Amino acid sequence: MWKWLHPYAKPEASFRLAGAFVPWFTALAVLCLSVGTVWGLLFAPSDYQQGDSFRIIYVHVPAAILSMGAYLTMAIAGFIALVWQIKQSEIFVAAVAPIGAGFTFIALLTGAAWGKPMWGTWWVWDARLTSELILLFLYLGVIALYNAFDDKALAGRSASILSLVGVINLPIIHYSVEWWNTLHQGASITKFAKPSIDSAMLWPLLLNIVGFGAFLGALSLVRFRTELLKREQRRPWVRQLLLGTGEA
Amino acid sequence: MQFDSFSDFVAMGGYGFYVWLSFGCTLLTLGAVVVDSIFKRQALTRSITQLKAKQDRMLAAREVKERL
Numbered sequence: 600m601w602k603w604l605h606p607y608a609k610p611e612a613s614f615r616l617a618g619a620f621v622p623w624f625t626a627l628a629v630l631c632l633s634v635g636t637v638w639g640l641l642f643a644p645s646d647y648q649q650g651d652s653f654r655i656i657y658v659h660v661p662a663a664i665l666s667m668g669a670y671l672t673m674a675i676a677g678f679i680a681l682v683w684q685i686k687q688s689e690i691f692v693a694a695v696a697p698i699g700a701g702f703t704f705i706a707l708l709t710g711a712a713w714g715k716p717m718w719g720t721w722w723v724w725d726a727r728l729t730s731e732l733i734l735l736f737l738y739l740g741v742i743a744l745y746n747a748f749d750d751k752a753l754a755g756r757s758a759s760i761l762s763l764v765g766v767i768n769l770p771i772i773h774y775s776v777e778w779w780n781t782l783h784q785g786a787s788i789t790k791f792a793k794p795s796i797d798s799a800m801l802w803p804l805l806l807n808i809v810g811f812g813a814f815l816g817a818l819s820l821v822r823f824r825t826e827l828l829k830r831e832q833r834r835p836w837v838r839q840l841l842l843g844t845g846e847a
Numbered sequence: 848m849q850f851d852s853f854s855d856f857v858a859m860g861g862y863g864f865y866v867w868l869s870f871g872c873t874l875l876t877l878g879a880v881v882v883d884s885i886f887k888r889q890a891l892t893r894s895i896t897q898l899k900a901k902q903d904r905m906l907a908a909r910e911v912k913e914r915l
Binding site: 636640641642643644645650651652654655658659662697698701704705708709712713715716814818821822824825828829832837838841842 | 848849850856859860861862865866868869870872873876877879880881883884885887888891892895896898899
């Protein structure tokens with residue numbers, strides 16, 4: 600049943616497949632992010648309690664959700680890399696990490712800029728904020744570990760193990776607002792009940808979440824292709840692709 | 848449209864500094880990731896091309912030496 604998937608284990612084939620997806624993800628990201636951001640900033644009604652400061656939600660929530668989504672993606676790739684020893688999976692772990700770190704950084708920074716006017720403080724050491732900060736350190740750890748070894752097979756394995764160990768942090772981040780007393784509000788959309796946010800505010804938010812997801816898709820594939828080329832640079836197919844010659 | 852004028856829009860009901868700080872930093876961070884990704888790819892292409900040129904030169908030099 601899954602046999603059609605096998606040819607893509609060839610580096611050359613996965614390089615091409617990844618390349619075919621990049622323009623679609625890029626177009627989706629540009630479209631969703633521009634429409635979602637303009638809608639959120641200009642047309643969404645302001646909040647009855649928070650006024651216009653609530654518009655920070657349109658970057659804060661997508662970045663926060665995708666910082667966890669990217670981590671889960673990275674950890675699944677790490678699991679595949681460790682169990683089935685697929686080189687492309689290791690490379691994908693390294694490709695996702697810097698983008699996830701960027702999202703986490705955005706979530707923390709916009710959270711601080713939202714916390715100051717609403718809570719009266721840029722930062723508190725409560726469960727949600729601290730666990731998200733730990734997520735940033737996990738990403739930085741994965742990046743540092745992958746870059747610490749010249750032997751990239753060893754580097755990939757180490758980074759995969761760290762990314763798997765760090766998964767424990769994801770439920771802690773998500774449930775932190777229920778398990779502990781915190782300044783941070785509870786979930787508005789990522790729950791099973793009806794979202795506790797009006798649809799006029801929700802639509803641009805959903806657009807930006809999809810946009811951040813597509814951004815992650817496009818950039819992780821671009822970085823995946825670069826790292827794959829780097830690891831395979833002595834192989835004839837890379838030479839042929841970049842130099843137009845079959846001779847090494 | 849929620850705002851009557853451009854200055855109204857920039858002011859964001861008094862929260863302008865925090866809103867624009869958030870959106871500005873987001874744009875900068877996403878932009879940095881994009882630039883880094885493109886730059887890395889270009890640097891790799893350059894280094895592979897240079898390596899190939901170096902190998903070609905070494906090969907050519909060896910051929911000259913053998914002929915002497």
